[in-house]
Amino acid sequence: MMLAHPLLRSPIEFKENRVPVLIVENGQLFRRLIGDLLAQENGEPGEFALSENAGLTEIGKNVQMTLNPLFPELDGRRILTKIQQMAVTAAEDQPAKTAECLAALNDYGAVLTAAIPFNVTFSEMESADDVVKALAFRMDTEEMSVPEQLLEMMRLHRECFRKRLFVFVNLKSFFSENEITLFYQSVFYEKLSVLLLESGQKEPVRPCEEVRIIDKDLCEF
Template sequence: MKLAHPLLERPIVFEENKINVLVIENQKAFSEIVWELMEQINDGEGQFVLSSDLTHLELQKYMDLVIDLFSLDFNQKRIINKVYSKLKMIAVESEYYVDSTGLISEIMRYLEKILQEIHYPLEYNQEMDIGAIFKFADVKIGTDYETIIEKTIDYLTLLQEFIGIKLFVFINLKCYLSDQDLEQLYQFVIYNKYDILLLENTMREKRFQQEKIRIIDGDLCEI
């Protein structure tokens, strides 16, 4: 997979066992790049091109931009909808089919009795399916974690499994994670063959052997 942009002399190529780090020391360019990524992921305009085997990939479908590790949204609409769909599929499988249909029948009978207590013509959805139960119960993904690295790893797993995210872009990740946490994240990403890009606004002293670093300096010269 590759990520191209006019600011870059050549596309960023994502390889197994490597972590791409792009350092943009020019603050104006850094801000513009982050803004442009946000716009494109939200189906706006931008010059980033993501591709795999010469096939163009839409950023809003295949990329996730992580700006704030402390505000990771596990229960965003696109995730919850996928979770509900999967739960619905499980509920109608043979093991749970009888229980599911029985529950819907009981709810229908309950509604019929309750609605008769009001002497007005009341209507309701008589085609209710088991998926409505999960929404009614407000099923959500738990977010009680002891460490930020555990939360981050689960977030990546969740989006890859349910949404099919191909590339995770982190903004100034090294500001938030210790060297030990970064090493743990790198090991997880490499083992699971995820593609990530660290977008940093300054070069850190610590370098990891897994990192493939590219620097754009204050004069927008690529190193």
């Protein structure tokens, strides 16, 4: 898989156990590249081209961009919807257990109704979907570190939305060197494709990184 742009001397290539790092020291170009990729992620026109096996592939369907690594997308509406769908499928795969649960909840509702000294009723549980909605499934990130949350976000978006390339802006500004090391190890283990867009060089180049620098004068090396 490769990512190209007219202002880059050559395409960025994604290889197993390697992390491309594009450092853009020119603020105007940095802003333009981010704006282009963000627009294309949302289905709008832009100048980036994503290709694989000599054929173009749609950026909006394949790229997930994270502007602020401190707040990975784990609780958006479409994610919660996907999680609920998975929970419903799991419940439907266990029809006997689900039927038992529905009966127990409705019986308990009837008990509570009888205990209230007024003429009340309740909404009976009729399907697995009703139970799942009541349980309000969501991602549990309370005990996760930020790098762990990022990894979970990538796994989730790959599984649920078929995202294949994950782009992070200034990730190294937020993580320690040890956190970056652990992050890379997890990325390699999960066989994820990652691109780091950085506005400056934060640490020595690691053996697993393929660093490209565009300086303030737009010289690329």
